[in-house]
Amino acid sequence: xxxxxxxxxxxxxxxxxxxxTGTNLFNAGLMSGDAPEFWNEEHPDRISALYRGFIDAGAxxxxxxxxxxxxxxxxxxxxxxxxxxxxxxAAEIGRNEADxxxxxxxxxxxxxxxxxxxxxxxxxxxxxxxxEMFHETADGLKQGGADxxxxxxxxxxxxxxxxxxxxxxxxISWCGTMSFDTAGRTMMGTTSLELASLVEEIPNPPxxxxxxxxxxxxxxxxxxxxxxxxxxxxxxxxxxxxxxxxYVDGNICYDGTPELMADYAELARNSGASIIGGCCxxxxxxxxxxxxxxxxxxxxxxxxxxxxxxxxxxxxSESDGTGEATTKPRRRSRRKSxxxxx
Numbered sequence: 001x002x003x004x005x006x007x008x009x010x011x012x013x014x015x016x017x018x019x020x021t022g023t024n025l026f027n028a029g030l031m032s033g034d035a036p037e038f039w040n041e042e043h044p045d046r047i048s049a050l051y052r053g054f055i056d057a058g059a060x061x062x063x064x065x066x067x068x069x070x071x072x073x074x075x076x077x078x079x080x081x082x083x084x085x086x087x088x089x090a091a092e093i094g095r096n097e098a099d100x101x102x103x104x105x106x107x108x109x110x111x112x113x114x115x116x117x118x119x120x121x122x123x124x125x126x127x128x129x130x131x132e133m134f135h136e137t138a139d140g141l142k143q144g145g146a147d148x149x150x151x152x153x154x155x156x157x158x159x160x161x162x163x164x165x166x167x168x169x170x171x172i173s174w175c176g177t178m179s180f181d182t183a184g185r186t187m188m189g190t191t192s193l194e195l196a197s198l199v200e201e202i203p204n205p206p207x208x209x210x211x212x213x214x215x216x217x218x219x220x221x222x223x224x225x226x227x228x229x230x231x232x233x234x235x236x237x238x239x240x241x242x243x244x245x246x247y248v249d250g251n252i253c254y255d256g257t258p259e260l261m262a263d264y265a266e267l268a269r270n271s272g273a274s275i276i277g278g279c280c281x282x283x284x285x286x287x288x289x290x291x292x293x294x295x296x297x298x299x300x301x302x303x304x305x306x307x308x309x310x311x312x313x314x315x316x317s318e319s320d321g322t323g324e325a326t327t328k329p330r331r332r333s334r335r336k337s338x339x340x341x342x
Contacts, residue, residue: 002173002207004147008060008105014269014294017239018047018054018278019287021111023254024212025050025065027283028215033098035077035086040089047090050108051097053162055106055332057284062098063150064090067142070133072125076116078165079164083133083325084140091144109150109175110141113161122188127162134166135328142172151176152212152239155187157175157198168204175275177212177237180223192226193322210237215254216244219272220318221308228272228302238273239262242281243303246315263289263311270300306319 009015025036028046040045047065054062068085073079079086091110098106115133117125138149149172151163159174167174178186178195185191190198194210199209209232211223220240227236243256256264261278268276276294278286309315 001229003150004105005061005107005207008107009152009274012060013274015060015107015275016265016287016291016294017109017237017275018057018059019057019278019282019284020242020280021050021063021065023281024053024283035068035074035079036065037067037074037086037090038077038340039077039218040065040093044089044093047093048097049096051094053284055097055104056285057150058100059287060105060107061109062094063111063152064094064141064146065095065111066090066137067111068116068153070113070137071138072115072117072133073113073116083105083312084136087137087140087143088170091141091146095145098133103276107148107300108146109148109224110138110144110172111173112141112145112149112151114154114156116157118161119156129160130159130162131169133309134163135169136166138167138172138174142170146172147205148172149174151206153177153179155190157188157190157194160195160198161202164202164204164206174204175208175235177210177238177239179213179339180211180219180321181214182319182321184192184219184222184226184319189325193222193230194230196227196232198228199232206234208235208277209274210239212237212239213241214216216241216313217260218308218315219295219317219320221267221303221312222305222315224268224271224273225302233283235276237274237275238268238271239277239279241279243282254277255285256281258286259314260291261286262289265293266297267301267303267308267311269294269325272302
């Protein structure tokens with residue numbers, strides 16, 4: 001089904017991806033500590049509404065409610081044997097919503113998150129077991145009707161490689177993102193340039209790659225520029241959080257306004273991204289503004305780091321992890337205001 005994805009990207013040039021899964025499910029009543037994947041069976045209407053909200057806001061692509069649907073994460077909820085089933089249900093609900101959108105092609109991307117374990121040699125998770133877990137999840141997503149698999153929030157290159165092998169066994173094409181949340185690097189030390197190199201070395205490379213989540217839109221845009229500087233010809237993905245996470249009255253909140261996320265979408269495209277969406281804190285309202293920005297603002301020049309800081313806010317560190325210093329942090333844009341995510 002990757003042909004649908006590639007054809008749509010060729011036709012449109014830039015695709016708008018979806019927003020946050022967790023944020024919006026918390027707003028719909030999900031309790032902290034509960035496994036969102038159980039809702040694929042218990043509350044399919046709410047999962048349908050999640051997908052429909054993104055589609056109606058203008059998304060060309062949305063990810064399924066299957067981020068934690070692997071044996072390792074689900075065993076924490078005594079459901080380690082249900083990874084395939086819950087992944088399939090997530091994709092089936094998504095396929096149904098995408099297919100009842102007349103006059104539009106909407107891509108169902110099967111979300112695949114990290115196992116939650118650390119791989120050998122640092123940790124105890126073997127390559128073979130990781131591949132088996134990713135294969136199980138990917139096969140469920142494929143059987144449920146996902147167009148592609150969507151690996152996200154990965155920190156370790158070893159896990160990225162294991163997922164690629166699992167997807168190959170399942171016979172499903174994929175895209176993949178890492179989270180650069182530690183001074184321009186992932187938690188396990190990978191830089192944007194190292195990810196760009198990695199995707200060219202693995203036997204089953206992704207259709208597109210990039211960054212999601214992290215510490216804010218400014219930092220993610222810097223990572224996108226790192227991908228573009230590598231000279232890659234693969235589509236680059238940008239899925240930033242809606243601002244910076246903060247604790248307000250015991251809740252995690254994100255301070256990015258819809259207007260700010262519209263500017264982020266514009267700057268992401270100008271920085272080289274062709275698949276642009278939001279991560280934590282991003283609601284359908286944010287997406288509507290992003291859709292409008294991508295539809296009405298012309299493609300511009302690559303923004304300088306100074307322009308990113310001026311329009312979006314300061315970087316969380318002076319370096320992007322590759323040795324290139326940035327401008328000094330500055331006070332955040334006055335257009336930001338705290339918005340609780342649930």
